[in-house]
Structures are given as C-alpha cells and as structure tokens.
Amino acid sequence: MPAIYAKRWVVVGDRRQLSPYVEEQDLAENIRGLLPDEVAQAITHSFLASSAIPKGMQKRSLVAINSDEEARWIIAEAEARKVAVINLDSVKPSDACAELTYADIVTGTADTLDAWQHRLPGDLQVTAGNLPELPDWEAHRRALGTERDQETPSWASEVAWRQIRTYELRYNEPEQKRYLTELHELLPKTLGETPLPGQRRARTLKDGETQMPIDVLKEDLEHMRRVAMPSILEILQVGAGSLWEDKTALTDGLPKPVLAERMVSLSFQHRMHPDIAAFPRAQFYAQDGLLKDATDMDKAREWSYRRYARRAAWLEISPKQQGRGRGQTGNRNPAEADAVMGELREFVKWAGSTPHPGKNPDAPWEVAVLTFYRGQEKELRQRLQNECKQPGNTRNFHLGEGRVRVTLCTADRFQGHEADLVLLSFVKTGSVGFLNSPNRLNVALTRARYQVVLIGNRRWMASDKCRSELINSLGTSSCYARDIGWEKS
DSSP: OGGGGOSSOOOOOOTTSOOSOOOHHHHHHHHHTTSOHHHHHHHHHHHHTSTTSOTTOOOOEEEEOSSHHHHHHHHHHHHHTTOOEEEGGGSOTTSOOGGGGTOSEEEEOHHHHHHHGGGSOTTOOEEESSOOOOHHHHHHHHHHTOOOOSSOOOHHHHHHHHHHHHHHTTTOHHHHHHHHHHHHHTSOSSOOSSOOTTSOOOOBOTTSOBOOHHHHHHHHHHHHHHHHSOOHHHHHHHOOOOSSSOOOHHHHOSOHHHHHHHOOOOOEEOSSOHHHHHHHIIIIIGGGTOOEEOTTHHHHTOOOOOSBSSSEEEEEOOHHHHOTTOSOBTTBOHHHHHHHHHHHHHHHHHHTTOOOSSSOTTSOEEEEEEESOHHHHHHHHHHHHHHHTOTTOSSEEEETTTTEEEEEEETTTTTTOOEEEEEEEOOOSSOOTTTTOHHHHHHHHTOEEEEEEEEEOHHHHTSTTOOOHHHHHHHHOTTSEESBTTSOO
16 A cells, blocks of 8 residues: 555565465455355365375264265265265165275265264264264264364365465475475366356456366466465565466566666675574575675674574474473473573573673663464463563563563564574474475574574484475584584584
C-alpha cells in the first residue's frame, strides 16, 4: 500500500534470510476449497499409507463414510497408489476376511464398523468421519499400545505445510526434492476430464485446447504459492515464477540490465565479530562476495569475557549427558535448557561488574536466548521466569540487578534484531527437523555482536548419520570452537 502513494520507493532486505511469515492455517484454509471433501479425504488417507511417505512414518486409517461415493473415491485413490484398502460394507460380518489383516485403509458406514469392531485391526493410527463408539476396538488398541492421532489429518493441511517447507528449502535443492515429490503425490490420481463440483472451471488455452481439471488444480496451487511465499525483494530480483510463457518483472524479476542499474548490494557487515561472520559468509554469501567484515571489526568488538576460546563457540550436549528421563521430548530438550541457563549465569557474574563497551558504559548487556522450536521456547521461558523471579514475563527478562537484559525468542521471530551474546539451542538430536532451511539457519547464526554459542549435539551433526548436507557442514565446520574457554583457538 505505501508504494501506491509514493513517487519512488526503496526496498531494503536480504533474500538469503527469512521471507514474510506465512500462517499455515490461513494457507490451508485457501487450499481447502479446491477439492470436494470426499475427494480430499480419499487422497489424504491413501497418501499417508503409501510409499510416498518415508518408512516408519506411514499411517493406516479407519474411515467412517456416509455414502457409496465416498467409498468409491477412497478405493480408487488407494488402488492408484497401490495401498491395500477394504470397504466393509461389501463384506458380511460372518464372512472370513483375510484382507482385513493387512489393509492400510479400512472403511465402512458407522453401523458397519460397529458390527465389525471386534475384528478391526488394532494398529490403525488415524481415524476419520463420524465414528461410533467402538469399545471393543479401543480395548484392542490399548492392549497393543497403539498411539492414536489426536487430530484427523486433512488434505489442505498436508499440502500447506509442504508448500511452506518446499519454499523454505528453495536454496537447498537436494533436500527440497522429497517435499516436491510428496506434493506431487498429494494430487488426485483419478481426476477425470470433467471438473469436480465446486472446482474452478477449466479454461480454453490459446490453441483452443481445454485444460484438464488436474492442470487447473496445479495452477491454483501454484498461484497460491506465488502470492503467499515470496517477498517483494525476492520477486524483484528473481521473480515468483509462472506457468505461462509470457515473462514479466513479477514472474521472472527485473531484466538483468535494469536490475544492475537499480540494485545496490551492501558488501560489508558492521555487526559481528569476524569469528561470528566466518561460517555464514562462506556458506550463504560466498557466491556474491558479500558479508565482508568492515575495517577493524575485531577491535570494534573487543571485550574481556574469556569463557570461550573464540567468539563463535560450540557447547556439545550429547544424548549421554541428557540422562534417563531428561532426553529430547518432542520439541523440548531439558539438557540443552540446563546448559543455556548455566552459560547465562556465568555471563551475569561477569557482566555485573563490567561496563558496556558501547557509547553508554551504563547500558545493560543484551543477551538473546534463541531456539528453533516453540516447545523449547516454552521450556526456557519457565526456567527464565524462575531464575529472574518474573513469572509474568514471556519474552523479556532482567538479571544481575538490571545489568543483563535477556530476550527469549524463536530464531524466526528474532530476524532483524541483534544482541551482544546469543545462546542458540538446536534441540534436535538425531533428526534434522526444519533446521535445514538455509534462510532460517542464516538468521540464527548472524544475530550476535560479540559472542555466539551454539548448544546441541554437534557429534551427530558432523556424522554420516546426519542426512542434511547443510547441517553436516555446520557440524564439521572449523569456524566454531569446540566447547568453552580452555580449548586453544
């Protein structure tokens, strides 16, 4: 809107950092209307049980249906993906039914499922539809220890979060491929030549041919991606992409001669000690020769805190250190939270009697406690509330009689901010999660002025077990000193 009223406008930013935040629920709400509910449901359950999902993550479903049409769609989509499916409405409860023992999707009306409940497989994790009470089946599930998904998955949500992940990995193509494949598999396999009820009508192309309904759906999803994901800055530089041949600044970015006249790259950074900038410069900016250290940045960031060997340090938290019952749980890691609080206490001791080297010596020292996960943010919030005796605070805390100001944040929310010391908790042990987004990792590693401390399982990241090339390069990098001050730099 501001651009509409301006004679000239200047866009400032960095497309190697995070794009505007996209709310997954809002994106899913827009996607939801693209297919009828019965078709979307059929795709979802057959996809979750198919070979498109990594082994160990596939899920089997029990689906209560209301019509033969629903059953036809489920069977058609399942068979197209080679997923075993059985519709119990077509079988008598008194009949032998070998298919029931290996079916990935079991479906039927509520009355039918009630009649079959004592024979239903107990390892069906996902339920959908208007299920009746099935006490015999629930007892079987409890005996097997089967965990039941709390929320019924939806096609719109499955598509939405993968669209977001695919875009986050646009500069990490090897790891993006999995999500592109899954998005392709989430398209209907049995959509005919006639648009479905409620689907946007196919339009006639230039050569007189009519788009197939599947192409209409692909186009709608692509339009949503182009509208929701790219920033203005990124659109002007590389464009948002297009399904059509005609090129514009919106689809392909400004023409190279025009872009060369209008775009200025800021080559030097004035925030970080050179040790902190070393890895991000090599990993994210080397191709364009950016993020160079301004003159005398090492002197500008001098301080007397000697706990760490270098200004970019790594505090190893191995699974053994976590101890029984205190390991990683979901998106929380209490052992890393312990380490964060320990480092924070040591810093407060030093900062209490040390003037700030900035323009105002009485200014408080600024510490950012960052993590990639809201579960760990909640864990750390409870620790900080207790430590600071500030139970009502959620993000900003004060320690050392006000000499240290602490900001607790996810890495995403801290974009655009900076702090003297950054303590970064990775949380994940043995899985990449969404750490492999180059833009997200770049933001997290470039927030500190004087010192950054990475807290996590570096040994796993540096091992062959880590399947992310980006995270592996971080784990093996010589830019981060191993552990605290007694190691030689």
